[in-house]
Structures are given as C-alpha cells and as structure tokens.
Amino acid sequence: MSIVSLPGLKDLIENISRERNLPRSAVQTAIREALLKGYERYRRAQNLERKQFEEDYFDNFDVQLDVEDQGFRVVATKTIVEEVVNSDHEISLRQVQDMGGDEAQLSQEVVLDVTPEQQDFGRMAAMQTKQVLAQKLRDQQRQMVQEEFQDLESTVLQARVLRFERQSVIMAVSSSFGQPEVDAELPKREQLPNDNYRANATFKVYLKKVSQGQHRGPQLLVSRADAGLVVYLFANEVPEIEDAVVRIVAVAREANPPSRHVGPRTKIAVDTLDRDVDPVGACIGARGSRIQVVVNELRGEKIDVIRWSPDPATYIANALSPARVDDVRLMDPETRQTHVLVAEDQLSLAIGKEGQNVRLAARLTGWKIDIKDKAKYDYDAEDTKFAEARAQSAVEVEEELVETSAEELEELEELEDLDELLESPLSLHNLSSLEQKKENISQEKQELIDEIFETREGESV
Numbered sequence: 001m002s003i004v005s006l007p008g009l010k011d012l013i014e015n016i017s018r019e020r021n022l023p024r025s026a027v028q029t030a031i032r033e034a035l036l037k038g039y040e041r042y043r044r045a046q047n048l049e050r051k052q053f054e055e056d057y058f059d060n061f062d063v064q065l066d067v068e069d070q071g072f073r074v075v076a077t078k079t080i081v082e083e084v085v086n087s088d089h090e091i092s093l094r095q096v097q098d099m100g101g102d103e104a105q106l107s108q109e110v111v112l113d114v115t116p117e118q119q120d121f122g123r124m125a126a127m128q129t130k131q132v133l134a135q136k137l138r139d140q141q142r143q144m145v146q147e148e149f150q151d152l153e154s155t156v157l158q159a160r161v162l163r164f165e166r167q168s169v170i171m172a173v174s175s176s177f178g179q180p181e182v183d184a185e186l187p188k189r190e191q192l193p194n195d196n197y198r199a200n201a202t203f204k205v206y207l208k209k210v211s212q213g214q215h216r217g218p219q220l221l222v223s224r225a226d227a228g229l230v231v232y233l234f235a236n237e238v239p240e241i242e243d244a245v246v247r248i249v250a251v252a253r254e255a256n257p258p259s260r261h262v263g264p265r266t267k268i269a270v271d272t273l274d275r276d277v278d279p280v281g282a283c284i285g286a287r288g289s290r291i292q293v294v295v296n297e298l299r300g301e302k303i304d305v306i307r308w309s310p311d312p313a314t315y316i317a318n319a320l321s322p323a324r325v326d327d328v329r330l331m332d333p334e335t336r337q338t339h340v341l342v343a344e345d346q347l348s349l350a351i352g353k354e355g356q357n358v359r360l361a362a363r364l365t366g367w368k369i370d371i372k373d374k375a376k377y378d379y380d381a382e383d384t385k386f387a388e389a390r391a392q393s394a395v396e397v398e399e400e401l402v403e404t405s406a407e408e409l410e411e412l413e414e415l416e417d418l419d420e421l422l423e424s425p426l427s428l429h430n431l432s433s434l435e436q437k438k439e440n441i442s443q444e445k446q447e448l449i450d451e452i453f454e455t456r457e458g459e460s461v
Contacts, residue, residue, distance in 0.1 A: 002115045003071040010067050021180035022140055030136035032063045032072075038129030039063065039074050042116060060089055061114070073115045080108045145182050145219050148175050149210045156232040159184060159205040159222060161197050169197045171205065173220060184220035192224045192255055192264060194299035204229065204297060225255035230266050230303070233294040238283050246272045246279040249308040252364035254356060255301070262353050264301040267319060267360045271308040280305050306364075316340060316369060319361035323350035326374050331386045336367045339382065341374040 006012075016027045040058050060077045078091040091112065096104040104110070152175060159171040160181075167188035172181035186197075186205065195203065205222035206229040223229065231248055240246040253266040270279040283305045284291045295303060306318040313328035316338060327341040342350045350371050351358050362369045 002113060002117075003066060003069060003073055004115060004118050005071045007070055009065070009070040013067065016137065020137060020141055022137070022144065026140045026144070027137070028065055028067075030133060030140050032065055033136050034129045034133035035063045035065075035072055036061060036074075037132040038126065039116070041128040057088070073113055075111050076114045077109050077111050080104055080106055080110060082106060142219060146210055146212060149182070149207065149220060152207055153210055154207065154228060156204050156206055156229060157184075157222070159186075159203050161199055161201045161203075163199070164197070170218065171203070171222065173205070173207075173222065182220060183218040184222045185218040186222050186224065189256065190221075190223035190225045192299055192301070193260075194264070194301070195224060196299075204233070206232070225253070227251040227253040227266070230268065230294070230298070233297055234268065234283060237285075237290045237293050240272075240277060240279075240282045241270075245274055245277055246270055246282050250364050252360045254360060257354070257356060259354050262356050264298070265304070265356055265360060266298075266301060267304045267306060267364045269306050269308040269315070269319070269364055280307050304360075312338070312365070312367065316361065316365050316367055319364050320350050320357065320369075323357065325350070329382075331382070332390070337370070337386075338367050339370050339372050339377075341372050341377055344373055344375060347371065347373060 013024055013027050013031070016022065017024050020027075036058070039061065040053075043058070044053065062075050062077075064073045064075060066072065076088065078089055080093050080096055081090045082093060084090045084092050091110065093104060093106060096110060101110065157173045157175075159173045162170045162172050162183065164170070165185075169186040169191065171184045171186055173184045174181050184205070184207075190208070191197070203224060205224055206226040207220060208223045208226060209221040211219045211221070230251055230253060234248065235241045238246065241248065247270065248268060249271050250269040251266065252268075253264075255264045255266075257264065268283070270283055272279040272282075282290075291303060291305065295301060304321050306321050309315040309318060312330060312333075316328050317325040317340070320340065320342075323342060323346045325340055325342055325346075329339040329341070331337045331339055340350065349357070352360075358369050358371055
C-alpha cells in the first residue's frame with residue numbers, strides 16, 4: 001500500500017496534545033478529518049470532467065494515519081457490481097477477482113487503497129488541510145470543555161485573572177485539582193464594584209453557563225454578582241447549613257445597584273426545624289466570625305440575615321431589618337399588597353438609601369411593600385380605598401363572566417332539543433359528547449349565578 005509521507009507526524013501529535021491539553025486520540029482524529037478534507041480538495045482540483053460532487057459524495061472515503069511510518073493513506077469503501085457506473089463508489093466483480101478476491105460476490109463491500117502520489121497532493125490541498133486542522137482542534141477543545149464543565153453549572157470555582165477584553169475579565173478556572181485551566185468570561189454586569197481585578201488575582205466565581213456549539217470567545221460564563229455565590233459562601237462557612245439543620249429559604253441580592261451612591265447589599269432568609277438552634281446566630285457566628293468571612297470574600301458587601309416565618313406579616317417585618325416595624329397590614333393577600341407602619345424616625349431606615357432596603361425586602365418576600373408613617377396613617381381611609389378597589393375589581397370580573405355566559409347560553413339554546421337529539425341514532429361517541437356538553441354548560445351557568453349573588457350580598461353588607 002502506498003503512503004503519503006508526513007515527516008514529524010509523531011512529534012506533531014505530541015506537541016499539539018501537550019499545548020492544547022487534548023488526548024492524543026482526539027488530536028489524531030482531528031488530523032484524520034483534516035487530511036480527508038484536503039483529499040476532497042485535491043479531488044475537486046483534479047475534476048477535469050467538471051462533474052458536480054454531492055455533499056455526501058466522499059462519505060465512503062477515510063484516512064488512515066500511520067504514526068510509526070509517519071504518513072497517511074486514503075482508502076475507499078466500494079460496492080462490488082457487475083457493471084461500474086461510478087468508479088469512486090463501485091468496483092466490478094472481475095477487477096476484484098483479478099486482485100485475488102476469488103470468493104467475492106456481488107453487492108459485497110471492499111476497502112481499497114486510493115492514496116494519491118506524494119507530488120499530486122498539492123499546495124492547495126495542504127492549505128485546506130491546515131485550515132481544517134485548526135478548526136477541528138478548536139472543536140475538540142470546545143467539546144472537551146463542555147463535557148468537563150457541564151455538570152459543574154451552578155457551582156462555585158476558584159478563578160485567576162488572566163487579561164481584560166473590552167469590559168470583560170478573562171479568568172482561568174479549573175474543574176478540579178490537577179486539571180488544566182480553561183478560559184472563562186466575567187462580563188461587566190457580573191462584576192462587583194468593590195472588586196480589584198488585577199493580573200493573577202484570585203476570586204471565587206459562580207459558574208452560570210457553559211456555552212454549546214460554535215461560539216466565539218470563552219465557553220464558560222462566570223459571575224461574582226449572582227445570588228448563588230452568597231448561598232455557596234454561607235454553606236461553606238456554616239456547618240449547620242451543610243448538615244441541613246439550617247436551611248436558606250430565600251435570597252435577594254443587589255450586587256450592582258442602579259446608583260453609584262448605593263453599595264451592594266444582600267438579604268438572606270434562613271430557618272430551622274430544630275428548636276435548640278438559632279438559624280440567624282448560626283449564620284452570623286460568634287462575634288460575627290462566620291458572616292465576616294463572607295463579607296470579606298464579597299469585598300465589604302452588606303449582608304442582612306433574617307429569620308424566615310410562615311406568617312407573612314412577621315416575615316415582612318423581619319425582612320425590613322434593621323428598621324423597627326410597628327405594624328404590618330396585609331391589605332390585599334390576592335395581589336400581595338401590604339402597608340408597613342413605622343415610627344417617623346424609622347422611615348428612612350426602612351426605605352433605605354434610594355429605596356434599596358424596601359426593594360430587597362419586597363424581592364425577598366414576594367410582597368409589594370408600602371412604607372407608611374404610623375403617626376400620619378389613616379386606617380379608615382386606607383381600608384375604604386382598598387374596599388373600593390376590590391369592589392371595582394369584582395364588577396369587572398362580573399362583567400367578564402356575564403359576557404362569557406352569554407356565549408355559553410347561546411350554546412345552551414342550541415341544545416334545547418337535546419332530548420330529541422339523544423333519541424336520534426347517534427354514535428356512542430357523539431352521544432357522550434352531547435351529554436357532557438350539557439352537563440358542563442349547566443354547571444358553569446350555576447357557578448356564574450352563585451358568584452353574582454355572592455358579590456351582591458357582599459356589597460349590601
């Protein structure tokens with residue numbers, strides 16, 4: 001069998017494997033695929049008949065690397081036929097027999113050496129091979145990164161600053177000890193304002209996303225602003241959280257406030273089923289030792305640890321810490337609106353600088369919080385306002401129900417002679433459908449009437 005010589009093939013594979021952190025088998029696969037593309041380019045250049053090659057025309061061709069002899073061969077799988085129509089895909093039975101295949105039969109497949117001469121594999125084919133090899137190696141690297149980090153999404157990694165590209169920081173991360181480092185991107189929106197990103201500085205980062213497919217730049221997207229980083233840091237510092245004695249119920253974080261005059265802040269709600277454990281105290285630690293480690297890692301970010309409660313009023317009051325709350329009025333549980341009453345000297349503390357405290361509390365609890373001065377609060381007027389709003393909402397719902405019921409009543413009129421229809425020769429399927437339709441309309445009509453009566457009774461009261 002002929003061979004196209006590739007001097008230094010063995011060293012090339014070793015060097016690429018070492019420089020790109022790829023296994024030798026992956027490098028050999030990339031080289032084989034690149035050489036096959038080069039062979040296709042060679043064949044297209046030799047196409048004197050100018051015939052069109054389909055996209056899958058060369059699927060029966062393959063490249064065999066010979067690392068020891070430092071070269072490659074091109075082979076083709078051909079089908080044995082009586083009369084050859086396409087010599088790239090077919091071979092005659094007589095040719096196979098002449099080559100020593102006496103037991104060969106029609107429709108069988110044989111693998112033949114179709115390696116071109118060394119001098120025929122021209123410059124253009126070599127350039128094509130080089131370009132494809134670079135692309136294949138990049139694809140192999142991306143596949144390796146995806147497989148390595150796919151299961152590490154939503155976890156925290158140690159990262160080292162490499163360089164800066166536009167407003168993003170390019171960092172080196174590793175999946176585990178001893179594994180090669182991989183580039184990751186930390187975009188501007190995921191950075192902390194108090195971080196000092198200098199070359200070779202190390203940070204803990206939250207792996208948000210592993211990109212798939214063709215994508216320019218780093219495949220890994222990391223964050224310093226994600227709430228998941230706070231959860232990890234607390235779980236790492238508080239043994240009670242790792243042991244599931246204390247649980248983190250909710251986290252609200254504003255790592256990049258809308259104004260530069262406001263610093264980053266986080267509120268975290270914790271709870272426990274163990275009566276002998278104080279969940280807030282467990283997270284803070286003796287003399288604030290545990291929470292201080294988290295604050296230091298986040299470069300001085302303010303963190304409020306509050307006790308979660310199943311009672312919304314208590315939970316909301318706790319969430320507005322450090323402000324002292326006098327009363328929490330759940331004005332409309334359906335739309336989750338509440339009025340929180342505080343003393344005049346607690347108003348600014350409850351609202352926070354540029355509304356940050358109440359904004360985070362609302363995000364943490366899921367309630368729309370309206371801070372009110374207790375001394376100026378008019379209970380009757382506020383109750384009347386919400387009662388009118390609920391009445392207006394009830395009227396709008398009633399109008400919608402009446403409009404909907406009008407259409408349904410028209411359908412009911414169409415079924416006035418339902419008894420006659422049921423006696424007519426219908427299929428079992430149609431009979432069941434008619435009965436079900438009548439039952440549904442009657443039930444919905446009765447529900448509509450009940451809702452209207454309930455609404456009017458409430459208004460009269």
